[in-house]
Amino acid sequence: MTAPTEFIVLAGFLGSGKTSLLVDWLAQPEAADTAVIVNEAGEIDVDGAILADSGAVPMAMLANGCVCCSLTSDLVFTVRALLDGRARAGLPPFRRIVLECSGLSKPGPILRSLLPLAPLGLRVRVLVTCDASQAPGRAARFEEWSAQIAAAGAVVFTKLDLSGVSDAEALVAAVNPLAARVVEADRATRARAAFADIPEGFAGAAAPALPAAGAHPRVAVLRASFTHGASWEDRLDWLEDLAAFCGDRLLRVKGFLRRPGSDVPVLVQAVGTLFGPPSPMPGARGAAEGLVVIARDLDADGLRAAMPGAPVRLTAPRGRPPRICAPA
Numbered sequence: 602m603t604a605p606t607e608f609i610v611l612a613g614f615l616g617s618g619k620t621s622l623l624v625d626w627l628a629q630p631e632a633a634d635t636a637v638i639v640n641e642a643g644e645i646d647v648d649g650a651i652l653a654d655s656g657a658v659p660m661a662m663l664a665n666g667c668v669c670c671s672l673t674s675d676l677v678f679t680v681r682a683l684l685d686g687r688a689r690a691g692l693p694p695f696r697r698i699v700l701e702c703s704g705l706s707k708p709g710p711i712l713r714s715l716l717p718l719a720p721l722g723l724r725v726r727v728l729v730t731c732d733a734s735q736a737p738g739r740a741a742r743f744e745e746w747s748a749q750i751a752a753a754g755a756v757v758f759t760k761l762d763l764s765g766v767s768d769a770e771a772l773v774a775a776v777n778p779l780a781a782r783v784v785e786a787d788r789a790t791r792a793r794a795a796f797a798d799i800p801e802g803f804a805g806a807a808a809p810a811l812p813a814a815g816a817h818p819r820v821a822v823l824r825a826s827f828t829h830g831a832s833w834e835d836r837l838d839w840l841e842d843l844a845a846f847c848g849d850r851l852l853r854v855k856g857f858l859r860r861p862g863s864d865v866p867v868l869v870q871a872v873g874t875l876f877g878p879p880s881p882m883p884g885a886r887g888a889a890e891g892l893v894v895i896a897r898d899l900d901a902d903g904l905r906a907a908m909p910g911a912p913v914r915l916t917a918p919r920g921r922p923p924r925i926c927a928p929a
């Protein structure tokens with residue numbers, strides 16, 4: 602008899618390394634027969650593009666906001682559609698489905714939203730990434746961080762190349778002493794340890810008391826797009842000004858920029874104010890230009906006032922229906 606499909610809720614604060622861990626995992630031979638569902642806080646599906654670039658994996662996108670707040674029926678629909686599509690293709694069931702949550706999702710409501718799927722007998726567990734270099738600041742400021750760690754069956758520590766892990770481990774142990782901890786400097790070994798098969802019957806840590814679902818009161822998710830005529834330098838200047846103005850209120854920036862005259866999107870991302878090198882992504886040619894900006898205690902009006910005359914439009918991200926992609 603085939604083992605029931607494992608359903609892994611992959612959570613972790615904004616920029617803590619969920620997509621990177623998943624990309625590292627999907628490169629492993631053990632990752633065969635994995636399907637992925639991606640949920641982004643913003644409208645621009647950067648994680649989906651990065652994952653799609655990493656190989657042929659059955660994938661579905663949920664992009665109507667945080668999965669824990671607004672997407673329960675979409676999630677159930679999407680899981681069923683993935684499973685039915687697989688059965689229709691005459692293939693054996695997936696070994697696992699990974700739901701990569703947005704960085705602001707709390708796992709409790711997501712676990713509850715999976716209840717209609719109980720008859721399928723999925724083995725559900727919660728895996729949470731913890732950026733070792735940022736843990737104390739995140740823990741002090743964001744209830745989402747604690748909610749994620751508290752719900753974890755296992756916590757995977759990331760960015761061990763940037764900082765020591767002992768403070769982060771102590772914090773995690775204080776919030777959730779039951780969680781298994783994956784502390785591996787080598788990224789491939791880390792990914793294999795994080796996604797290793799789990800014993801029959803293991804269901805992860807118990808879901809915590811459910812917090813009220815709803816918007817995140819202090820966190821704004823905005824879409825920034827550049828006006829016609831903005832040069833490449835204008836784009837880079839705006840990002841620099843954004844980081845300087847927001848300081849530690851800037852939580853995450855990610856999206857695609859385009860050099861005027863080029864059709865190759867350039868992936869740009871920052872965790873906090875730390876920008877990684879821009880990376881051209883020829884595989885994402887169809888992606889629209891735009892950035893998701895996630896900030897604390899700031900809104901679009903505040904940003905417009907701080908950078909008057911900037912060639913940028915700031916809007917709230919629009920919702921989209923779920924999208925299911927068959928592997929190429």
Ligand SMILES: Nc1nc2c(ncn2[C@@H]2O[C@H](COP(=O)(O)OP(=O)(O)OP(=O)(O)O)[C@@H](O)[C@H]2O)c(=O)[nH]1
Nearest residue numbers: 614615616617618619620621703704759760761877
């Ligand atoms: N130095 C270092 N950088 C890392 C590591 N893991 C991820 N990153 C970088 O951190 C940034 C964010 O990583 P992602 O994997 O996109 O994080 P995420 O949790 O999926 O982000 P969101 O979906 O926006 O919440 C990227 O620039 C990664 O390259 C790590 O172990 N070490």
